[in-house]
Amino acid sequence: MVMAGKTLYDKLWESHLVKERDDGTALIYIDRQLLHEVTSPQAFEGLRLTGRKPWRINANLATPDHNVPTTKKEREMGIEGIVDPVSKIQVVTLDENCKEFGLAEFAMGDQRQGVVHVVGPEQGATLPGMTVVCGDSHTSTHGALGALAHGIGTSEVEHVLVTQCLIQRKMKNMLIRVNGRLQKGVTAKDVVLAIIGRIGTAGGTGYAVEFGGQVIEEMSLEGRMTVCNMAIEAGARAGMVAVDQTTIDYVKGRAFAPSGDHWEKAVAVWQTLHSDDDAVFDKVIEFQGEEIQPQVSWGTSPEMVLAIDDCVPDPAKEVDATRRGSIERALEYMGLTAGQRIQDIQLDQVFIGSCTNGRIEDLRAAADVVKGRKVADTIKQAIVVPGSGLVKEQAEAEGLDKIFVEAGLQWREPGCSMCLAMNADKLGQGEHSASTSNRNFEGRQGFGGRTHLVSPVMAAAAAVSGRFVDVRELLA
């Protein structure tokens, strides 16, 4: 009998397998742990209480992102600029923990600081073929490099700090193939929202998902990160894309990427990081790129998403009682009426940024839409938050900041910002936002806030229109 080929996930799993145990669990070696201030303090406290030490200090990289202020004035004050004392304690605690245990940290004030999932790939701190973890569900982002990357809880952060391993059970393999080509104005974000809209927020539970097909192959590495970032929104802890020339070109020359002899050797290994032609997936789902329209989420779960020319659902037409209840509850929370056109939703705020869409390519695309236009009078605030200090620097070098400011958007300092509103950037009660982030849960962007997830170009189009419009009309 001929053995079936291996999937990318199989290869990554096998290369990191330290020990398989009789009970079906396995010890998996972790190459890189990323840390931020919110999910790490209790793990460091655990080390202190037990007198344990980190296993391999240089496997770790920390940066504060969730609590940092994004206004220039506050940022120039450093830690003292964090007005909320509880937020400040968390950021200070990360600094102190990194110092005490000797871990590398890009602290506030370091140009390399930023959203942890933007920073890792940007620095070459996350690489193809790695296992990457972080106490953050959007760690799936790094899978775009051909890595096995997923979020973990704080107990596991401590486990990885101390043992460099995780106790895991192998997941099942899923392939999501996006065939064909995307229409102009349709982006990676629309692809992943359309996927979640079809398979649902639990569609990928228990699976490691590989994204493939022509659309993914032709997508930039940044776009692939957007897709993998939201794998968790479809229930899949890990999303990934095979290594190809796009990956290798992206990694080359990054600060902590291999160089010289190591580079050639690494590239040779990385070129094997794809699923074999005869690999068997437990599930394969196909999408056609041409059919994907610009997406807008209307409800309180990322699966509640529609194309820009659709209308909000009518619960009366839903036969399933559970789904009907969910729709009714979501409409009430979102302040929408059944059958309302997506394009008639009036907006109060616009947020462009986050680990989903805070990279340079996202900012370029958004700037292209707002250039020569003005933010609508009815928009109370529109902010652009670069994903890292280096993204900000690059954007400024290209003059993107001036385009945004000229159009009436605010140009901010890097951080997670209004994606989850742990800092001062948030929605007021009942306010609607067009947001390039990843979650539209109740209260996510502020108590009573109403989030609509969109791509950067759709957010930019919404900013200048005051409501949702099909960005393709503005690009024409």
Added chain:
Amino acid sequence: MKKFTEVLGKVAPMDRVNVDTDMIIPKQFLKSIKRSGFGPNLFDELRYLDMGEPDKDCSGRPLNEEFMLNKPRYQGSSILLAKQNFGCGSSREHAPWALEDYGFQVLLAPSFADIFFNNCFKNGILPIVLEENIIDELFAEVEAEEGYQLTVDLQNQEIRKPDGGVIPFDVDAFRKHCLLNGLDDIGLTLQEAETIKAFEAQWQQKSPWLFNTIQ
């Protein structure tokens, strides 16, 4: 970690699908650097009518009387009955910390999100996956009988109902072992230190570029 053997407790019904961890514990409470004290803010936005803050005393806050945890009949519950995809979204371990701090020791649902499911075991909470029709039956029984209790017996992997009915359940052997004995899995993994070192040495030889120092 406390040993988990058997729980006899009242059951509280959370009749909602896709309950996310933002809903279980909203972000403003994530600013704590401790593991305890999250119980009063469990389901904060559903439980109270005003906005919760980390240092706010919850005893005087206006309650949402409609929310099940505020109904007298569900006070003191230690078993939470839930619907599909419970615990989706953020990986925050503050969610199981809040459930545990409130007093929940067992969660019953047709499905859980992966990261949340894993986090529960690290905190002495037993999440049990049951067939959807069984969950629906339990919802009906809990609704019908005030003070409805279940016994969850981990050793024998069974749930005993007040009517004498028994529901068997599956649990991962390693996790069962850890819960029953209150074991810290870091300690267990460290027993494999030599194996990890050997793996690491050959891995570093093969892929030295993964061991770059970041500064």
